[in-house]
Amino acid sequence: MNEGPNSSPLTRQVTLTVLALAAFALAMVVGFGIYATAQADHVSLERQKILIANGLKDQIAAVQREQESVTVWDDSVTNVKAGNEPWIEENLSVWMYTYYGHNRIYILDAANHPVHAMRDGKVLAPAVYGEDEPELQPTIQKLRAMIAEPPKQEASAGPAKLVAADLVSLGGKPAILSVMPLVPSSDRVTQEPGSEYLHVSVEFINDAVIARIADQYLLDGAHLLSLSQPVGSAAVPLLDSRGIILGYLGWDQERPGLTLVRKMGPALLIALLVGVGVLAFLLRRLRRASLALQTSQDRAQYLAFHDTLTGLPNxxxxxxxxxxxxxxxxxxxxxxxxxxxxxxxxxxxxxxxxxxxxxxxxxxxxxxxxxxxxxxxxxxxxxxxxxxxxxxxxxxxxxxxxxxxxxxxxxxxxxxxxxxxxxxxxxxxxxxxxxxxxxxxxxxxxxxxxxxxxxxxxxxxxxxxxxDMDDLLLRKRKVEAELRKALTGAGGIKLAYQPVFAADGRTILGAEALVRWGHEVHGALPAAQFIAIAEERGLIGELGKWALLEACRFVAGTKLPWVAVNVSPMQLRDVGFAEQVASILAETGLDPSRLQLEITENVLLENNDTVRSVLADLRGSGVGVVLDDFGTGYSSLSHLRRHAIDKLKIDRSFIRLLDEDDKATAIVKALIELALALNVDVTAEGVETDAQKTLLVGMGCHQLQGFLLSPPLEPGQLLALPALSSGGAPDWTAARA
The missing domain is CATH 3.30.70.270 (Reverse transcriptase/Diguanylate cyclase domain)
Structure with missing residues (x-):
């Protein structure tokens, strides 16, 4: 019984010691938790401030890009200087408000006098500019000084962009100010240095602008704070170029540390109630869980910003x-x-x-x-x-x-x-x-x-x-995309056929297939233009295959003796082109003797083994090879002999001068005699007058093509010609003779 009192102080001492240790450990944990929470919240807050600042810079840059879309424009210079008020209203002021949300637009002449004013979509008297002039004038003067300076540019860069921007306060409301000169976009319009009109654009930093910044960086509760309102830690100042604070951008601060503590609160409470042992267990579990969570977050963050195949940044x-x-x-x-x-x-x-x-x-x-x-x-x-x-x-x-x-x-x-x-x-x-x-x-x-x-x-x-690469590439890419769409059957690309007549002007010997593209916006595009883009963008093979297949499929079901299809040099450099032609002939059921492929002299000048092999395979299969535009390039008899051409086509540039120029007549006569000496057919293209036709027939040219006889025709129009619409089977041998 005497041990009771002696053991009680010891028990209490042990208990107090354990409790003290537990309390100390708990205080350390709580203290560390509070510190970690504060640090996490602080780091998160700094990150949010950077995001808001970047978002504001992006918004200023967006205003400048939007403004530049109308200030670098020939029409802007000419219409503003001409005082075309309806045009200015539609393109430089009201449109900027309607499409981009710019709240105020002023147009200033070379002496900085207002000639146009718009506020919130309403055109006002230019005199209202005086209300905003004190705040706008420093930025305007800055731009004028930039314009007056000699242009600075380096060999690798284009001319410097002329723009002056700042944050200003108009009527107690902060706004983005951007001033640009109206300058031509091409050499067609010129203006004397110093005579530039200015385009002044103001976009208030309102709820819509703040919402765009907040949505970009997933920040909640973003709002504008005036100078008279209390400012918390989650806010960044709106500073003008002089460092004057115009207001603040505030938001609901994300507190990842505090959120984590709140989620862990019940677990900590249970740990306190259960005892020191349970607390230690929970702390160990918490440490393991935190480590696993951090590892998972690190891995997820790494995968989010790195390429899994190479480990490089994505x-x-x-x-x-x-x-x-x-x-x-x-x-x-x-x-x-x-x-x-x-x-x-x-x-x-x-x-x-x-x-x-x-x-x-x-x-x-x-x-x-x-x-x-x-x-x-x-x-x-x-x-x-x-x-x-x-x-x-x-x-x-x-x-x-x-x-x-x-x-x-x-x-x-x-x-x-x-x-x-x-x-x-x-x-x-x-x-x-x-x-x-x-x-x-x-x-x-x-x-x-x-x-x-x-x-x-x-x-x-x-x-x-x-x-100069910029605009050209954009145009070519647009044509390329539309051409790809057209080749799928959705863009108006088709073939027309221009007949080739015998000397009597009535007998149709064959026809040349010509690619036509009726663009839904620009109308009929020149074939030379989009074919050049097709060659440059790697589409010529696809376009050429389409034209060849369409022409063969059409002719196979008609009485037309033969069809000629133009072939790009890039197609002839493809070792598989002859096999492609054979496959199309087999698919359409067209006899090879009814197909002629037109090439240019430049192909022969390449002296390419692949081209030579492809041409030999084509002629060996029965397909005719025609040398188009003969006489316009570097003609060579050795090339004609080496490649064994089936037909020569005299270029229209010689035919056009036949009845006007004795030299042209002599050249055409020499070309026809050359073709006859080589024992190949000869076609004159571009025949437009009876006199030209009579001269050509007299020289021995018995294949004629041109607007005098027939323009390029739609397939239905071609089949409706008397020579092709009569009954009976065609005599291909006679037609080819």
Whole structure:
């Protein structure tokens, strides 16, 4: 009984010690939790501030891009200086409000006097400009000073963009101000330096603008705070160029640390009630769970920003790094070079060795790129065989070219794939930042355009972006896309047929198939224009196959003795072209003797073994080969003898002068006699008068083609001609004689 009192203090001491240790441990955990929560919330808040600031910069850049769409325009210069008020209202003021949401537009003349004013879609008297002039004048003067300065540009970049922007307060409301001069978009319109009218655009930082920024970065409760309202930690100031605060952008702060603590609160409460042992158990479980969660988050974040095949940054991380790089470069005047690269024979490797070999090629390419560039630079895989490289602190164009040359040299070395050596090579497009106004998307677009030019000019090379590439490529890409659509039967592309007549002007010997494209917007497009684009963009094979198939299918069901189809030099350089022609003839059931393929003299001048072999195979199968536009190129008798042509077509440029120029008459007579001496047929194209027809028949030319006899006809119109609409089976032998 005496041990009770003695044990009680010990028990209490042990209990107190355990409780003290437990309390100390709990206090440490709670204290660490509070600190970690505060740190997480602080880091998150700083990130949110950066996102809001970036969003505001993006919005300012968007206003400038929108404004530039109407200020760099011939029509803007001419109509504003002519005082065409309806045009100005429709294109430069009300339209900017309706389409882009610009709240106020002022047009100033060369003396900065207002000639037009618009507020919230309503055109007002120009005098209202005076209400806003004190706030707008500094930025306007800044732009005038920029215009007065001599133009500065480097060899690799286009002319500097003339724009002055700032944040201003109008009527107590902060707004984005952008001022640009109205300048021509082409050489067709000129204006004296200093005579430029100015386009002043104001977009208030209202709920719609703030909502766009908030939606872009997934921030909740974004709102505008005036100077008189209390400002919390989740807010960034709106500063003008003088550092004056015009207001604040606030939002509902994300608190990941506090959210985590709230979720863990019940578990901690249970741990306290159960005891020290349960608390220790829960703490251990919590640590393991936190570690697993962090590992999972790290892995998910890595996968979200890296390419799984190569481990390189993916497009998302590349876009972020490029924007940040350009942002930092704008502060220290360093230039940034962007290299856009893709492999030249990647599809061939995939088709030949399979997709696993293609994946291995991509991995080896990524490794070589990493080895070639500096650690401070970034190489990313954008998809497929496309890579992008960000070069920091580039001194000049030559520095970027040196890197491109090293990359090309490295990628020209053989790759080891499937126990075999494969040679691939690459093409590179290069674009350099031109100053603090450089936009990431625009820089990437320029590099992409330069890459296209590199591939067009022969592959295995690099190309620096030049300003004139932009509009030309956009037009060509639009025509290319519409031509691809047209070849599927959805775009108005078709064949017309111009008959070839005998000397009597009535007997039809055959017809030439001509590609016609009735564009739904631009009407009939010149064949030479879209065929040149098809050759340049790699569509000529598809277009030529379509024309050949359509012509053979049509003629096979008619009495027409033969049809002539024009063939591109690129088709003749394809070793499989003769087999393609044979396949089409078999599919349509057309006799080879009823098909003639028209080529140009330039093809013969190439002296290409493939071309020579293809022409020999075509003639061996019974298909006729016609030399088109004869006499306009570098004609050579040796080429005619070597390739054994079946027919010569005298170009219309000689026929047109037959009854006007004795020299032209002598040339045509010599060409006809040459054809007769070579024992080949001869056709005169472009016959337009009876006098021309009489002279040609008298010289011995018995195949005539031209508007005098018939223009190009629709298939139905051709079949309706008397020579083809009569009954009975046609005599092909007589028709070809």
């Amino acid at each position: 497009r998302a991380l590349f876009d972020d790094r490029l924007r940040r790089t350009l942002l930092f470069a704008s502060h220290d005047a360093a230039r940034v070079a962007l290299l856009y690269l893709d492999l030249d024979r990647f599809k061939h490797v995939n088709d030949t060795f399979g997709h696993p070999a293609g994946d291995e090629l991509v991995r080896q390419t990524a490794a070589r790129l990493r080895q070639t560039i500096r650690e401070i630079d970034t190489v990313a895989r954008l998809g497929g065989d496309e890579f992008a490289i960000i070069l920091l602190d580039v001194r000049d164009v030559r520095s970027a070219e040196d890197v491109a040359e090293r990359l090309l040299q490295k990628l020209c070395e053989p790759f080891k794939l499937v126990d075999d050596q494969v040679f691939v090579g690459a093409s590179i497009g290069i674009a350099l930042s031109s100053g603090p106004e450089t936009d990431a998307d625009d820089l990437l677009r320029k590099a992409d355009i330069a890459l296209y030019e590199a591939k067009k000019n022969g592959r295995g090379r690099y190309q620096i972006f030049a300003g």
